[in-house]
Amino acid sequence: MVTQYIYGVPVETFAVVKEVAHGTELPCFSWEKNMTFTCPLGKEDMVYGLGETMRGINKRGARYISFNYDDFRHRDDMPSMYGSHNFIVVDGEKTFGAFFDTPAKVVFDIDSAGNGLLSVACESSDLRLYIVEGESAYSVVKEFLGIIGRSFLPPLWAFGYGQSRWGYKTARDISRVAAKHREAGIPLDYICLDIDYMDRYIDFTVHKRRFPKMAAYVKMMLEQGLHLVPIVDAGIKIEPGNAVYEEGVQKGYFCKNQDGRDFQAEVWPGMTHFPDFMRETVRAWFGSQYRFYTELGLEGFWNDMNEPAIFSTESRKKNAPPDAERGDPDQPGRHIADYKDFFHRLDDGRRISNYKVHNVYGAMMTKASGEGLEKLLDKRYLLFSRSSYIGAHRYGGIWTGDNESSWRMLRQNVYHMPSLNMCGFLYSGADTGGFGGNTSRELLLRWLAVSVFTPLMRNHSAIGTRKQECYRFRGTEDFQSIISLRYRLLPYLYSEYMKAALRQDMLIRPLAFDYPDDEKARRIEDQLMVGEGIMIAPILEKGVNGRIVYLPEPMTEVRYSGGSFTCMDVGAGERTAMAPLNTVVFYIRRGKLVPVGKAVSNTAEMDLLDVELLGSGTSYEQYVDDGSTKECSLDRCVVRRP
Ligand code: GLC
Numbered sequence: 001m002v003t004q005y006i007y008g009v010p011v012e013t014f015a016v017v018k019e020v021a022h023g024t025e026l027p028c029f030s031w032e033k034n035m036t037f038t039c040p041l042g043k044e045d046m047v048y049g050l051g052e053t054m055r056g057i058n059k060r061g062a063r064y065i066s067f068n069y070d071d072f073r074h075r076d077d078m079p080s081m082y083g084s085h086n087f088i089v090v091d092g093e094k095t096f097g098a099f100f101d102t103p104a105k106v107v108f109d110i111d112s113a114g115n116g117l118l119s120v121a122c123e124s125s126d127l128r129l130y131i132v133e134g135e136s137a138y139s140v141v142k143e144f145l146g147i148i149g150r151s152f153l154p155p156l157w158a159f160g161y162g163q164s165r166w167g168y169k170t171a172r173d174i175s176r177v178a179a180k181h182r183e184a185g186i187p188l189d190y191i192c193l194d195i196d197y198m199d200r201y202i203d204f205t206v207h208k209r210r211f212p213k214m215a216a217y218v219k220m221m222l223e224q225g226l227h228l229v230p231i232v233d234a235g236i237k238i239e240p241g242n243a244v245y246e247e248g249v250q251k252g253y254f255c256k257n258q259d260g261r262d263f264q265a266e267v268w269p270g271m272t273h274f275p276d277f278m279r280e281t282v283r284a285w286f287g288s289q290y291r292f293y294t295e296l297g298l299e300g301f302w303n304d305m306n307e308p309a310i311f312s313t314e315s316r317k318k319n320a321p322p323d324a325e326r327g328d329p330d331q332p333g334r335h336i337a338d339y340k341d342f343f344h345r346l347d348d349g350r351r352i353s354n355y356k357v358h359n360v361y362g363a364m365m366t367k368a369s370g371e372g373l374e375k376l377l378d379k380r381y382l383l384f385s386r387s388s389y390i391g392a393h394r395y396g397g398i399w400t401g402d403n404e405s406s407w408r409m410l411r412q413n414v415y416h417m418p419s420l421n422m423c424g425f426l427y428s429g430a431d432t433g434g435f436g437g438n439t440s441r442e443l444l445l446r447w448l449a450v451s452v453f454t455p456l457m458r459n460h461s462a463i464g465t466r467k468q469e470c471y472r473f474r475g476t477e478d479f480q481s482i483i484s485l486r487y488r489l490l491p492y493l494y495s496e497y498m499k500a501a502l503r504q505d506m507l508i509r510p511l512a513f514d515y516p517d518d519e520k521a522r523r524i525e526d527q528l529m530v531g532e533g534i535m536i537a538p539i540l541e542k543g544v545n546g547r548i549v550y551l552p553e554p555m556t557e558v559r560y561s562g563g564s565f566t567c568m569d570v571g572a573g574e575r576t577a578m579a580p581l582n583t584v585v586f587y588i589r590r591g592k593l594v595p596v597g598k599a600v601s602n603t604a605e606m607d608l609l610d611v612e613l614l615g616s617g618t619s620y621e622q623y624v625d626d627g628s629t630k631e632c633s634l635d636r637c638v639v640r641r642p
Pocket of ligand 1: 166195304386401460461
């Protein structure tokens with residue numbers, strides 16, 4: 001059961017779409033006038049949720065700040081990331097969930113002092129607080145997912161392997177990447193186009209010399225089974241002659257500064273204006289701009305720099321040292337005051353600084369693009385964004401931003417997945433191999449072995465770092481093998497994703513959700529449940545060939561290497577699983593089946609129904625469609641038996 005409590009006059013965030021009953025007396029928390037909500041935690045209580053935040057799955061023991069932030073140094077003590085997902089679940093003496101629905105800053109102190117106190121300080125006094133009751137943490141999450149609406153449904157090709165790098169400059173670069181994958185026998189479904197495809201980083205343009213005859217090029221790539229996925233940044237370059245800029249200025253669609261002029265901020269293209277995504281007319285206008293791409297035959301996009309990221313403004317120089325007055329004591333180094341310097345006009349007429357609605361800016365861009373693409377295309381589109389807020393999960397997925405090539409970040413990827421799922425973001429994943437820094441063969445292989453199980457499986461890296469396309473490494477067949485596992489598992493992974501989305505359920509869960517009474521399973525953070533039948537226990541350490549795996553129940557251990565599966569029944573308890581770099585080991589729960597398909601070089605070649613069934617179950621309910629229809633429903637499930 002969910003109940004809402006309204007304080008002040010909340011700004012519309014579009015997070016919740018279901019009618020929710022109003023309550024009068026707030027349970028679970030004590031409330032102070034300064035909008036701080038506190039609640040004592042039992043000694044053993046766990047706290048889940050908070051989507052894209054650093055640290056483990058149990059968020060207890062630290063402070064987290066919802067204030068969307070573009071910081072490529074993903075350290076453990078970093079309080080904010082690109083998205084704000086203000087939903088927590090307390091699980092223990094009392095079990096309940098709470099969603100603090102406010103677009104302004106929120107500080108979650110989850111017993112950071114170790115004195116058993118949970119406190120949530122909301123900067124705005126206008127908010128909706130949803131209290132979610134349920135018997136277990138998992139049922140609380142399911143109740144919550146039920147009120148925020150169905151997750152985005154990407155096309156089948158979005159579950160294929162994607163290659164990306166900041167630094168591909170021309171159609172020739174892209175063709176070479178495609179050819180090299182083909183030569184190495186590495187399956188591939190899409191290649192991302194980073195900012196260099198544009199004319200001087202101007203959205204809704206294509207660089208004429210680097211990508212001549214774009215429409216023909218897109219078509220030719222599609223004929224090879226490859227989709228191109230361009231990046232779209234939030235800021236519109238200030239430049240006479242740029243039609244989108246001119247129309248935006250003329251119609252008053254951009255955010256304003258203190259004295260009512262269009263606010264200027266420097267991002268990749270130089271000085272830009274930010275579309276005022278808070279207004280419906282502006283969203284519709286921005287969404288319709290994607291026609292430029294869809295007319296070229298493009299069906300997938302990644303939206304970036306939409307926190308929004310700002311390098312400098314008219315009043316603040318680039319890389320200006322954070323001055324105490326303009327900074328934020330909570331997050332030194334951040335130019336928080338930039339966000340107090342520009343304003344939105346809400347649909348109800350209110351003028352409000354970005355600072356007060358900061359956390360939904362990226363989500364509103366996603367909503368704009370998603371609604372636009374929905375109108376422009378008669379099939380499902382791919383969309384993932386860097387910045388997000390709960391609600392944006394209905395229009396697109398997210399990637400977890402500029403991580404680095406480190407074992408710590410690989411582990412963080414594992415922690416992020418269930419937390420993001422709790423907040424509705426089923427379609428997500430990290431930059432596989434790491435964005436910043438130089439990857440290694442070993443790290444990339446282990447990372448791919450994790451990404452096999454995340455809906456978004458994209459290898460992406462920054463300009464200036466070691467190139468990390470799989471074909472560049474010795475022993476390419478090891479990479480080929482792991483990526484082919486992804487494709488062989490797609491009949492299962494796609495089906496499980498679609499069923500989870502359609503049922504408004506999670507796809508990737510902590511063990512604690514499936515084995516709530518198993519004290520040991522409850523504490524495990526480096527193993528995950530993927531769909532109804534699979535448990536993964538990835539290797540997250542350098543230089544090791546195996547690990548200890550905890551099995552809460554007897555399972556089938558599946559080893560995949562050299563293109564074949566070997567299955568063995570194993571008992572409950574701890575066991576050591578050896579997995580050399582070319583091998584992926586995973587587990588199938590007792591009584592479950594996992595359909596696996598044939599090896600293919602992209603999803604266009606795939607027959608979802610041509611499968612063999614692994615595991616000990618007697619039937620599997622498989623979701624099957626043509627991979628792009630908008631008519632998705634559970635009626636499309638077929639029952640498979642061994
Ligand atoms: C941002 C994005 C990154 C992209 C880069 C250049 O840092 O997070 O993925 O490659 O901008 O567009």
